Amino acid sequence: MDKDINILAIESSCDETAAAVVRNGREVLSNIIASQIDIHKKFGGVVPEVASRKHIEVINAVTQEAIEASKMRMQDIDAVAVTYGPGLVGALLVGLQYAKGLAYALKKPFIGVNHIEGHISANFIEHKDLEPPFVCLVVSGGHTFIVYMKDYGVFETIGETRDDAAGEAYDKVARAIGLGYPGGPKIDKLSKEGNEQAIYFPRASFHDDSLDFSFSGLKSSVLNYINKMEMKGEEINKADVAASFQKSVVDVLTENVIRTCKLKKVDRIAIAGGVASNSRLRQELIAAGEKNNISVLFPSPILCTDNAAMIGSAAYFEYIKGVRSSLDINAMPNLKLGER
The missing domain is CATH 3.30.420.40 (ATPase, nucleotide binding domain)
Incomplete structure (x- = not known):
């Protein structure tokens, strides 16, 4: 054009x-x-x-x-x-x-x-030469997806959360340890002061070899840990809780998106959503990408x-494909990716 x-x-x-x-x-x-x-x-x-x-x-x-x-x-x-x-x-x-x-x-x-x-x-704004196909990890307060973008506007959802989105889990855990809202940036900041190996929290996996996510069990595990510590009258190291929780989230996000790249035989990952600003996620994805010869792209925080x-x-x-919407179109709060 x-x-x-x-x-x-x-x-x-x-x-x-x-x-x-x-x-x-x-x-x-x-x-x-x-x-x-x-x-x-x-x-x-x-x-x-x-x-x-x-x-x-x-x-x-x-x-x-x-x-x-x-x-x-x-x-x-x-x-x-x-x-x-x-x-x-x-x-x-x-x-x-x-x-x-x-x-x-x-x-x-x-x-x-x-x-x-x-x-x-x-990612098209941040990376002017980016074109499909590529794998995209979408992680935000309300959404957690792994998407294979075949072409502009053409998507295949490879994995998604079966319960809480990653960002929701961050908010709930942050509230439980007294950090307040929004939880993502606060946990990311506090975790830098903690030991991510101090507490083992679970990583959900599925027997059907799915690349879906589940964060409700992780959230419950953190809440149970806090309750047990309080019942025993022991001091809770909030930084260790934040770092250990974040490691669990980042580990499963990283593993699943790298597996998707191998499955689809692509060597580019684009990250999107509010949690894409998380410093630990960026660090782990870049390291995993280098290990597997996969380039990892991030938008600027404002994007x-x-x-x-x-x-x-x-x-x-x-x-440019000629798509136009009717003025009769209504709000669709549960709209799925790829639906119109």
């Missing part, structure tokens, strides 16, 4: 209100994020109703800021894209309805984007957390 394609993208699936302008799927002209972390900290996690109300309050200002920062005019945008699932239904609806209104008013094409596909596409630039990237590859 000779003409540059500029897409205005909106993301509101959880507790970040975000808007971005992305050119040709890989160049970010603006990427504005209004985070609600400080609002939800006092609740120990995201409260859906509070998140929805905050999205309503700021979405117009965030979108206008994204347009201004891009140095473009609203009427020069080629298409409007938005996350329509998965996520919190109320939060999704705020962004979805706002984006529909914009597309209708501007008479521009409208594209609904899968949030998980957005996380994967963040790991929820943002609209990743949605704009994913939308571009749909746009």
